[in-house]
Amino acid sequence: MSTPTRLVLTMGDPAGIGPEIIAKAARQLQSAVRSGELVLTVCGCGDALRQAEAQMGLPPDPTLYQLDDPGPVDAPWQTGEVGAAGGEWAYRAVVRAVELVQAGEADAIVTGPLSKEALHLAGHAFEGHTELLAHLTGQRDAVMMLAHENMRVTHVTTHCALASVPGRVTPQRLERVFDVTLDALRTLGFAQPRVAVCGLNPHAGENGVLGKEDDAVIAPVIRAYQARGEAMSGPWPGDTVFIKLRAGQFDAVVAMFHDQGHIPVKLLGFHVDPATGQWQAISGVNITLGLPILRTSVDHGTAFDIAGKGVATADSLIDAIRYAQQLIEGRKARA
Secondary structure, three states: OOOOEEEEEEOOOOOOOHHHHHHHHHHHOHHHHHOOOEEEEEEOOHHHHHHHHHHOOOOOOOOOOEEEOOOOOOOOOOOOOOOHHHHHHHHHHHHHHHHHHHOOOOOEEEEOOOOHHHHHHOOOOOOOHHHHHHHHHOOOOOEEEEEEOOEEEEEOOOOOOHHHHHHHOOHHHHHHHHHHHHHHHHHOOOOOOEEEEEOOOHHHHOOOOOOOHHHHHHHHHHHHHHHOOOEEEEEEOOOOHHHHHHOOOOOEEEEOOHHHHHHHHHHHHEEEOOOOOOEEEEOOEEEEEOOOOOEEEEOOOOOOOOOOOOOOOOHHHHHHHHHHHHHHHHHHHHO
8 A cells, every 4th residue: 555645634714614625624634544545633712623523413423524723812712713822733734733743753745724814913914824934934935826627827926016016027036936836747747847936027028118028027937948948938917828828828827916817717616506606615725835844725715704603625635635746746756
């Protein structure tokens, strides 16, 4: 039998849907767990997990996962509400998960959703998981990739004001993002990855009419990678390049800022009931590249509005777990 993939699932904010989707995912993946393919450790508030299982009528099953509770947290948390206690639980779970991976007790982290507001209320001034993980591992230039089906998008900038984006699109940052994007795609099995690079400005600057950055900063870096034999192209207009990605003309796109890359992926990942206008399920994965540890994540938030109702789906969490498995196996194959 092959070596099992050992994953740490962080609950995120216990007041959100994290406990529910972990409980559901563990049951949906029970055949992989029982066969020895997966070993799951859940890191987070044990009370929240047990409460979620009871609310959904799921009998406790200690054979599905190990619980690593980083508590106690003195202040109480309230399901469906933003609060410092939920932020503290989420923070401690990530810290503990990093410790487990760094100690060689797990292969990767799969994170549940946390609230940035709750994290800040708890005194942890990080913009999100990516920045927190970068801090904990001492790697400051991590890269975010979103993935849904054949849509894979990495980002040059993420959680910063739009006004500061142009100053952060530097040759050094572009090279970093290009390098880890190419490496991730090769790990996923693409021998010669085809990567399209978005422009920063509308119409990729329209030859300088709508902005100089595309021609002056982005294009020269792309040409340098092309000279090395990499199948990179651009800068492409952001309003058309994702159509080409969806059509399979590229294997990934590099976006310049958060919403440019997030909107097309999340638009496809949310499944909406046309009769009611309500979203029924979410799929897609958030992957942090360029860290000394591997981390994948759900591609959605805490959903406080539906927390505790047992209606949240585990689709995105299961996608994240499967992506972690694929990346781990790819790394082993390339070693």
